[in-house]
Amino acid sequence: MHFIEKIRAEHPAPFYIYDGKVISEQASILQETFPGFQFLFSVKANPFLPVLKKMAALGIGADAASAKEVALAIEAGMPAENIYYSCPAPTNEDLAQVIGKCHIIADSFHVLILLEKLADDRNLHLPVGLRIHPDFTMDGSPQVPSKFGIAESHIRAVDFAKKYPHLSFEGLHIHIRSQVLDTEQLGKYYDNVMALAVRLQDFLGTELKYINFGGGIGMVYDAEKQSPLDYKKLNKIISSAKEKHLLSAKLILESGRFLACDCGTYVTEIVDIKESYGKKFYIVKNGANGFFKPVLRQFLLPFHPDHIGAFYEPFATENDSYDIYVLSDSDETEVVDIVGHLCSGADIMAKDVTVKKGTIGDLVTFNHAGSYAYSLAPLLFASQPMPQQFFIDA
Ligand SMILES: Cc1ncc(COP(=O)(O)O)c(C=O)c1O
Structure with missing residues (x-):
């Protein structure tokens, strides 16, 4: 059984899953390219303790931006x-x-x-x-x-x-x-x-x-x-x-991103499907308040209309910064908007995206979610439950 289904069998979506093997692979690239260097993981990208422990085990230290991040790095064994x-x-x-x-x-x-x-x-x-x-x-x-x-x-x-x-x-x-x-x-x-x-x-x-x-x-x-x-x-x-x-x-x-981005997947679930004036919506649990990047992009675009600079800092992201999959058994595809369940019209995960035809209960995944993902999400708005986080080292 794929590890996403394994976790789903015991825990409800939404959740993040991080794969330590990917971190090892990314760290090896850095270590081979820059022999003798000390690498620091930017904790703000992903302060989840098992991720930090993995970094510590690989000899990677911490770029800590707050006293709390220093404490986390120490707790992780750095x-x-x-x-x-x-x-x-x-x-x-x-x-x-x-x-x-x-x-x-x-x-x-x-x-x-x-x-x-x-x-x-x-x-x-x-x-x-x-x-x-x-x-x-x-x-x-x-x-x-x-x-x-x-x-x-x-x-x-x-x-x-x-x-x-x-x-x-x-x-x-x-x-x-x-x-x-x-x-x-x-x-x-x-x-x-x-x-x-x-x-x-x-x-x-x-x-x-x-x-x-x-x-x-x-x-x-x-x-x-x-x-x-x-x-x-x-x-x-x-x-x-x-x-x-x-x-x-x-x-x-x-x-932050090179070491951890690829190790993470955000997994949420379709909780409603709606048609309105010719448009189909898949409404997922914890959209923006789980994986904020798509929404953040809409907010940032006016500051970077030509995209210059839009990609050069942690808050910024682009349209193609992640792939979206609907884990459905259907052979058909359809064009939908994937939106979150917050009371905000800006809670849009993807507009007019072609995905496998889904039904309520199907999982939706976003990859490249190991850095600036959980740590950027506005999790307090509307007091919804927070996504859980899991770490595997397959
Ligand atoms: C001081 C500092 N170092 C390192 C980084 C990590 O950047 P990246 O995740 O793009 O590697 C950041 C990101 O904001 C930063 O502010």
């Missing part, structure tokens, strides 16, 4: 040296909670002031990383303002040793774009980050212990329209960049 806390604008309370439990990356001068005070109060010497918003971009276009990181041009204006005597600067962190599928572009980005690390070392007068390139490794969501990165070429590019820049620092890559 050692403190593999947990990196980086959050735009943490509070003093957040910082006090994570001190001593992980590497801390400062996102602004204000955060450095908070850390300096916390270290002084505790009579500590605190190593910290700096998240920098660099002068370069991923695609060579002019840089744009950002709420993330300290602008590269502002770094030179500060005498760090004098201003922050209880802090030492151990690492550089940059993340400027997700979902890059252009090998040359990504290679150039890594080279730019290393060049910046060399400049930063010269300026700070200290050798950095780590360089964190952030995320960016793209996923193929639609094999007809997208091609994977050329991993062999990327490996060569990174080797020559390492030789060129001669850095002794540990090199770190973060990933």
